Amino acid sequence: MSKEELKTSKPRNYSKLIRWIAGPVILLIIWQAAAYYYNQPWIFPSVTKVLSQLAHPLRQHYASGSLLSNTLISLLRVVIGFCLAAVVGVTIGIVMGSVSFIRDIIEPVLELLRPLCPIAWLPFAIVVFKLRTLPQLFGIDYSHTIFDQVQLGMIFVIFVGGFFPVLTNTLDGVAGVRRNYLLLAKTLGASPRQIFFHVYLPAAMPMILTGLRQGLGLCWFVIIAAEMMTGGDSGIGYLLMYASDNSAMDIVIAAMLIIGAVGALLAFFMRRVMNTFISWKPKEI
Amino acid sequence: MTPKPNNRKTSEKTTAIEIRGLGKVFHTDLGTKVRALQNIDLTVHSGEFLTILGATGCGKSTFLNLIAGLDAPDEGSIRLSDGLQFGENIGYVFQHYTLFPWRTVVKNVGFAQQMRGVSKRARKRKTSELLSRVGLAGFENAYPHELSGGMRQRAAIAQALAMKPKLLLMDEPFGAVDDATRGDLQNMITELWQENDMTIVFVTHNIDEAILLGSRILVLSERPGRIAGEFEIDLSRPRDRMNSEFTDIFMEIRRSLSGQLD
Numbered sequence: 001m002s003k004e005e006l007k008t009s010k011p012r013n014y015s016k017l018i019r020w021i022a023g024p025v026i027l028l029i030i031w032q033a034a035a036y037y038y039n040q041p042w043i044f045p046s047v048t049k050v051l052s053q054l055a056h057p058l059r060q061h062y063a064s065g066s067l068l069s070n071t072l073i074s075l076l077r078v079v080i081g082f083c084l085a086a087v088v089g090v091t092i093g094i095v096m097g098s099v100s101f102i103r104d105i106i107e108p109v110l111e112l113l114r115p116l117c118p119i120a121w122l123p124f125a126i127v128v129f130k131l132r133t134l135p136q137l138f139g140i141d142y143s144h145t146i147f148d149q150v151q152l153g154m155i156f157v158i159f160v161g162g163f164f165p166v167l168t169n170t171l172d173g174v175a176g177v178r179r180n181y182l183l184l185a186k187t188l189g190a191s192p193r194q195i196f197f198h199v200y201l202p203a204a205m206p207m208i209l210t211g212l213r214q215g216l217g218l219c220w221f222v223i224i225a226a227e228m229m230t231g232g233d234s235g236i237g238y239l240l241m242y243a244s245d246n247s248a249m250d251i252v253i254a255a256m257l258i259i260g261a262v263g264a265l266l267a268f269f270m271r272r273v274m275n276t277f278i279s280w281k282p283k284e285i
Numbered sequence: 286m287t288p289k290p291n292n293r294k295t296s297e298k299t300t301a302i303e304i305r306g307l308g309k310v311f312h313t314d315l316g317t318k319v320r321a322l323q324n325i326d327l328t329v330h331s332g333e334f335l336t337i338l339g340a341t342g343c344g345k346s347t348f349l350n351l352i353a354g355l356d357a358p359d360e361g362s363i364r365l366s367d368g369l370q371f372g373e374n375i376g377y378v379f380q381h382y383t384l385f386p387w388r389t390v391v392k393n394v395g396f397a398q399q400m401r402g403v404s405k406r407a408r409k410r411k412t413s414e415l416l417s418r419v420g421l422a423g424f425e426n427a428y429p430h431e432l433s434g435g436m437r438q439r440a441a442i443a444q445a446l447a448m449k450p451k452l453l454l455m456d457e458p459f460g461a462v463d464d465a466t467r468g469d470l471q472n473m474i475t476e477l478w479q480e481n482d483m484t485i486v487f488v489t490h491n492i493d494e495a496i497l498l499g500s501r502i503l504v505l506s507e508r509p510g511r512i513a514g515e516f517e518i519d520l521s522r523p524r525d526r527m528n529s530e531f532t533d534i535f536m537e538i539r540r541s542l543s544g545q546l547d
């Protein structure tokens with residue numbers, strides 16, 4: 001970038017910032033005015049009431065914990081389930097993509113299960129895993145940590161949610177690896193194992209990361225829905241539902257804002273990861 | 286550079302590759318047959334610089350793929366001399382996609398050695414030596430898309446040389462660069478051939494390039510590719526395009542092709 005561009009880019013960024021902020025600010029003003037006009041806070045709370053909830057994220061609500069603790073519980077569930085989906089999805093995707101025999105066997109099963117909404121697995125998962133938690137899996141009945149809130153059934157549902165986008169994208173990425181790169185690697189003496197790690201994996205990496213980004217987004221959708229189902233006992237989705245049953249609309253909207261913000265943060269984080277991992281131009285050469 | 290004899294080991298020509306009655310037929314998705322190569326007999330001698338000249342689509346890439354063992358012949362046979370082993374000492378600079386785009390230059394050049402488990406330090410020494418040899422010192426950490434076409438070909442040549450090839454197959458390696466760069470690369474590959482003990486089979490559709498580089502030229506006919514002519518080039522190196530012998534050979538090949546090349 002030349003000096004000239006550097007000089008002009010700053011004010012342009014300021015005006016962009018103002019435009020970005022303008023939308024939300026206008027929305028908040030309309031909201032506040034409407035809330036004042038209707039004056040029924042149990043249906044339509046004011047901005048200030050919601051903000052005051054957000055300003056006290058540690059405040060305990062009934063028996064269901066605080067905004068912060070429930071958010072952390074949901075995040076922890078998602079991170080564990082998503083990591084599982086990522087490892088399994090990428091591995092199966094690469095194997096399926098590079099060995100057509102295995103792909104032919106697995107693909108029909110997957111195509112059958114894919115259209116199934118992940119939430120539809122929840123009753124099944126709860127029956128299968130009962131309410132067993134992660135520490136219980138390792139023989140610890142009660143660890144007195146946040147991990148006691150990580151039920152295997154929840155993890156399973158999140159896994160299902162994240163698995164398919166990761167798998168599909170990895171598969172497409174691997175299937176799209178140019179044959180020339182495989183030939184080049186063979187010519188240079190790479191073994192099948194080395195081709196897996198040094199050709200398939202890096203060549204498919206942009207698609208894999210796209211799959212991971214989609215998968216993580218979907219996991220965050222799924223956990224909120226799963227926690228809102230009857231039988232839940234914690235998580236930001238649960239708190240949202242619980243507050244709604246108790247007509248605490250300020251908490252409902254505060255929880256919604258948190259869910260949206262966390263989702264946006266996760267997407268932002270994944271995009272950053274993508275940009276740092278892929279410094280080459282996949283479409284070129 | 287000490288001038289070396291043009292054709293090394295002419296006195297005791299040992300055979301590197303023996304090709305008898307080679308043919309290749311492709312079956313397209315539509316069910317039609319494309320005969321790419323037909324009845325090719327050829328003996329490639331150890332240490333020679335063989336250039337193969339032919340019009341586009343005549344089966345040049347197919348021919349190299351068959352030699353490399355990346356494709357199987359439908360007729361005839363290819364016999365490599367005992368020392369030659371695919372994945373070991375046969376280098377191949379492909380026509381397209383010659384470098385891994387996700388690897389930097391230094392990691393591309395070090396690929397063959399990495400696959401062989403050569404230590405990082407030894408690899409680094411070897412690659413930086415090669416990179417400065419091909420004129421790419423300072424571009425170690427660039428990605429292929431950051432290089433010019435000529436630099437990419439230099440990197441691809443270094444990548445192939447890193448496996449210390451006894452046989453180097455090159456498929457129109459200088460097809461997509463400007464004339465000045467092409468000249469530099471032609472000089473470089475000539476020197477590399479003189480410095481190293483290797484056989485080169487070099488495919489091109491450029492008559493001038495075939496004469497400038499080759500110790501022998503093989504002319505392929507239009508599809509199906511058959512051997513249409515063979516020329517021993519005894520001109521001393523470095524070769525001069527303005528030399529009358531050079532232009533005589535040029536005209537002779539030109540006539541033998543008459544309209545086959547664009």
Ligand SMILES: Nc1ncnc2c1ncn2[C@@H]1O[C@H](COP(=O)(O)OP(=O)(O)OP(=O)(O)O)[C@@H](O)[C@H]1O
Nearest residue numbers: 311312313319321340341342343344345346347348
């Ligand atoms: N995998 C394939 N399937 C079907 N036909 C093929 C295949 N590979 C090559 N051919 C056909 O064989 C013929 C020779 O192809 P080849 O790539 O060897 O030509 P070439 O001489 O290298 O051409 P160019 O100078 O354009 O690189 C062409 O007609 C091509 O369409």
Ligand SMILES: [Mg+2]
Nearest residue numbers: 345346380456
């Ligand atoms: Mg070709």
